[in-house]
Structures are given as C-alpha cells and as structure tokens.
Amino acid sequence: MMRSIYGASPGDISGMNTDRLRAEFMVEDLFSRGEIRFVYTHLDRMILGGAVPEGAALRFGGGEDVGTPLFFSAREMGIANLGGAGAVTVDGVRYQLAxxxxLxxxxxxAEVTLESDxxxxxARFYMNSVPAGADIAHRLITRAEAKPLELGEAERANKRRLAMYIHPEVAPSCLLLMGITDLAPGSIWNTMPPHLHERRMEAYCYFDMADEDRVMHLMGRPENTRHLMIANGDAVLSPAWxxxxxxxxxxxxxxxxxxxxNQAYNDVSPVPVKDLK
Incomplete structure (x- = not known):
C-alpha cells in the first residue's frame, strides 16, 4: 500500500510543531535497498517514489493503489537516476539510465521494471507521477540532452545551474515538469528570489549531500514562514500557497x-526577501 499525505492549509501552520510540519510536508526514508516505496500526496495528486534495486529487479504497474486498472491508466511519470548506473524497462523496451x-x-x-547494473x-531511482490527460511517447532524456540555465550570482552565494529535462523546450509531457538544480562551489542558496506559483505545486528531492550536512528549507506564507531541516535523500512538498x-x-x-x-515555468510571483517574516 502507498502511504498518503493530505497536506494542510496556510492557516494550519501557525499551530504546527516540528513533528507535524515534517509529517505534512516532508517525505523521509524514500530510498530503501531492495524496495520500491511510494507516497501519494493530495497536492495535485502527485505521487513520489523511491527505489534502490540490488540483486533482483523491482517491478510495478498495477493500479490498485490509484483506483485504475493500471498505475499508468491516467498517469505519467518521470524517473531520475540519482545513483549508480541502472536500467528501466517499460513494456519490454529497456532504457539505460546513467x-x-x-526517463x-x-x-x-503496463509494467515497469527497475534494475541496477x-x-x-x-541505482537510486526517484519518481514523480501526476495525472495525465494525453498520450505522449516514453522518452529518455540524458544529462547531456537537458537544457541548462545559469542563474544567480557568486557574490550573493546563490549561483546555480538549473537543468530542464521534462519540459516543453526539451521533452514534452501532459502536465509534469522535472529537472535538476546544482549549486556552484561556494554557493549555498537556491530558488532566489523566493516566490509563489498559485497555479502549480512543487516537490523537491535533495541529494548528493554528506551525512553531516543539512539544507534549511524555508516554506510558509511570506508573512508567516517556517523551516524544515533536510537530510540527504529527503523530499519536500511545496503547496501552491x-x-x-x-x-x-x-x-x-x-x-x-x-x-x-500549466507548464509555464515563469508563471511565478516573486517575493522580496526583505518582505519575509
């Protein structure tokens, strides 16, 4: 069975302690050796998944947990490999993922099989799946094929490279957008300036972190912010508000x-840092 997260309204967070904030907006322990783990969120019904295949291949595709004949009867998915080399086979077609x-x-x-070389x-496969209303062909997007954007400034410690993978400018989808952001050496801040996008939710999976390090992820309304302490492999849900x-x-x-x-990446409302409370 999938675990479910129901989320909360902006009016709820004032009364949430740390444990409640983490329960409603974080996904921990997503990656476990030899298992597939899925979490069904009620934020635009995005499903997050993690899989670490070892000796035996891991398989999924049934729709019992989503109420449809197949998992993909009315869904699309992006699978990012954050570990060693592996392969994903979709209905007999094998895709090699570095x-x-x-993918x-x-x-x-109908059936997806996950393997490590x-x-x-x-391999450490991280998955985002969302409802879809169109049939679009499967496609592997390699690291070299992603579209990079250079953002930020070293002087403000927020220089970073954002790579678009599942995006209208690279590989089409119905509603899913997916990519990877890397911080430049010496930079620590991401997603600057902070912003809202009322018409989309977002999920983040932080990785390539040392065990002793943490990311301080800031969330909440601009006038009522909260923080979450994120370890390697943790995912965070960011509602539209x-x-x-x-x-x-x-x-x-x-x-x-x-x-x-929509899939308009720039459909955002920036919030000046000086206005945050």
Missing amino acids: NRDI YIGRGA DAADP SIHMGAGTGPYAFVWGMTGE
Whole structure:
C-alpha cells in the first residue's frame, strides 16, 4: 500500500510543531535497498517514489493503489537516476539510465521494471507521477540532452545551474515538469528570489549531500514562514500557497518536479526577501 499525505492549509501552520510540519510536508526514508516505496500526496495528486534495486529487479504497474486498472491508466511519470548506473524497462523496451538521466513514461504503460547494473553501486531511482490527460511517447532524456540555465550570482552565494529535462523546450509531457538544480562551489542558496506559483505545486528531492550536512528549507506564507531541516535523500512538498527557498551547510543538489494548471515555468510571483517574516 502507498502511504498518503493530505497536506494542510496556510492557516494550519501557525499551530504546527516540528513533528507535524515534517509529517505534512516532508517525505523521509524514500530510498530503501531492495524496495520500491511510494507516497501519494493530495497536492495535485502527485505521487513520489523511491527505489534502490540490488540483486533482483523491482517491478510495478498495477493500479490498485490509484483506483485504475493500471498505475499508468491516467498517469505519467518521470524517473531520475540519482545513483549508480541502472536500467528501466517499460513494456519490454529497456532504457539505460546513467547518473542524472531522467526517463519520461507516458500514459498507458503496463509494467515497469527497475534494475541496477552493479548491486555494490546501485541505482537510486526517484519518481514523480501526476495525472495525465494525453498520450505522449516514453522518452529518455540524458544529462547531456537537458537544457541548462545559469542563474544567480557568486557574490550573493546563490549561483546555480538549473537543468530542464521534462519540459516543453526539451521533452514534452501532459502536465509534469522535472529537472535538476546544482549549486556552484561556494554557493549555498537556491530558488532566489523566493516566490509563489498559485497555479502549480512543487516537490523537491535533495541529494548528493554528506551525512553531516543539512539544507534549511524555508516554506510558509511570506508573512508567516517556517523551516524544515533536510537530510540527504529527503523530499519536500511545496503547496501552491507556500514560498520555497533553502540554504545548505555543504554541497547539495535537488530534483524539482511540478504540476498544476500549466507548464509555464515563469508563471511565478516573486517575493522580496526583505518582505519575509
């Protein structure tokens, strides 16, 4: 069975302690060796998944947990490999994924198989799945094929490279957007300036972090912010009403995934840092 997260309204967070904030907006322990784990969120019905195949392949595709004949009867998915080399087979077609490659799976797939090339250095597959209303062909987007954007300034410690993978400018989808952001050496701040996008929700999976490091992920309304302490492999849900930005105590990267009313990446409302409380 999938675990479910129901989320909360902006009016709820004033009464939430740390444990409640983490329960409603964080996904921990997503990656477990030899398992597939899924979490069904009620934020635009995005499903987050993690899988670390070792000796045996891992499979999914049934729709019992989503109320449809197949998992992909009315869904699409992006699978990012954040670990060692591996392969994803979709209905008999095998796709080889190196580190930081992303596979798009369109509506209608019946069975997905996940494998690692080397059990000693397993693949770490991170998945975002959202409802879809169109049939779009599966496609592998390699790291080299992603579209990079250079953002930020070293002087403000927020220089970063954002790589678009599942995006209208690179690989089409119905509603899913997905990519990876890397911080430049010496920079710690991401997603600056903070902003809101009322027509889309977003999920982040932080990775490539040392065990002792943490990212301080800021969320909430601009006038009523909260923070979450994020470890390597943790994912965070960002509802449409929440700002999002973060700072790390050491090097890190993150996968971002979005869905909602549109795929307009710049459909955002920036919030000046000086206005945050």
